[in-house]
Amino acid sequence: MxxxxxxxxxxxxxxxxxxxxxxxxxxxxxxxxxxxxxKDILSHHxxxxxxxxxxxxxxxVIAELIADSNGICECxxxxxxxxxxxxxxRGRKGRGVKTNxxxxxxxxxxxxxxxxxxxxxxxxxxxxxxxxxxxxxxxxWEEYNRKQAASKRVExxxxxHLESIKPVMELxxxxxxxxxxxxxxxxxxxxxxxxxxxFENMINDILGASAKQQVPFGYGYFDD
Numbered sequence: 001m002x003x004x005x006x007x008x009x010x011x012x013x014x015x016x017x018x019x020x021x022x023x024x025x026x027x028x029x030x031x032x033x034x035x036x037x038x039k040d041i042l043s044h045h046x047x048x049x050x051x052x053x054x055x056x057x058x059x060x061v062i063a064e065l066i067a068d069s070n071g072i073c074e075c076x077x078x079x080x081x082x083x084x085x086x087x088x089x090r091g092r093k094g095r096g097v098k099t100n101x102x103x104x105x106x107x108x109x110x111x112x113x114x115x116x117x118x119x120x121x122x123x124x125x126x127x128x129x130x131x132x133x134x135x136x137x138x139x140x141w142e143e144y145n146r147k148q149a150a151s152k153r154v155e156x157x158x159x160x161h162l163e164s165i166k167p168v169m170e171l172x173x174x175x176x177x178x179x180x181x182x183x184x185x186x187x188x189x190x191x192x193x194x195x196x197x198x199f200e201n202m203i204n205d206i207l208g209a210s211a212k213q214q215v216p217f218g219y220g221y222f223d224d
Contacts, residue, residue: 054137084102
């Protein structure tokens with residue numbers, strides 16, 4: 001049988017991409033094209049300020065603080081206020097909001113910055129004036145409220161679960177003839193609804209069997 005050569009597609013030479021290099025002689029990576037659908041998403045996306053930007057007082061906030069202080073240092077009450085102080089420091093995530101701003105002269109500003117007792121005095125004063133977390137901005141409050149809502153939801157689920165295991169706890173207390181120990185209660189709390197249901201049925205079966213065994217021999221029969 002003669003040798004047959006099968007047809008093969010013609011190989012096309014690959015076009016070499018032009019390589020570009022930076023000033024250090026390193027090859028630059030080609031930029032990937034962004035799909036149109038992704039461009040629409042990015043165009044509507046609004047970036048949120050970073051931590052540094054959130055710590056800066058805006059011009060409007062500073063103007064309000066100057067107007068409220070009449071340009072006088074709010075610490076010594078005599079010198080001209082030339083600087084805006086973060087009552088709750090930026091290093092501790094104090095934000096550039098009006099409720100965290102204090103107009104001071106430079107000497108008072110430096111004294112508060114270097115004296116922890118004086119710093120805590122003003123923090124306490126602003127907490128009394130504006131409430132807890134007076135240094136929060138909108139993003140802080142959003143995160144705080146989200147955490148509070150999640151905590152309340154967990155607490156509600158925990159209370160609901162405790163209500164669901166109360167019948168089982170009462171059955172066990174009756175069967176044992178004593179109150180349950182803390183570790184026994186924790187064991188029940190760790191069970192899910194299906195496990196609690198199975199456990200409850202098992203306890204009912206045990207109590208039912210125990211009640212049958214306690215019936216006196218001959219009960220329900222007549223003696224000759």
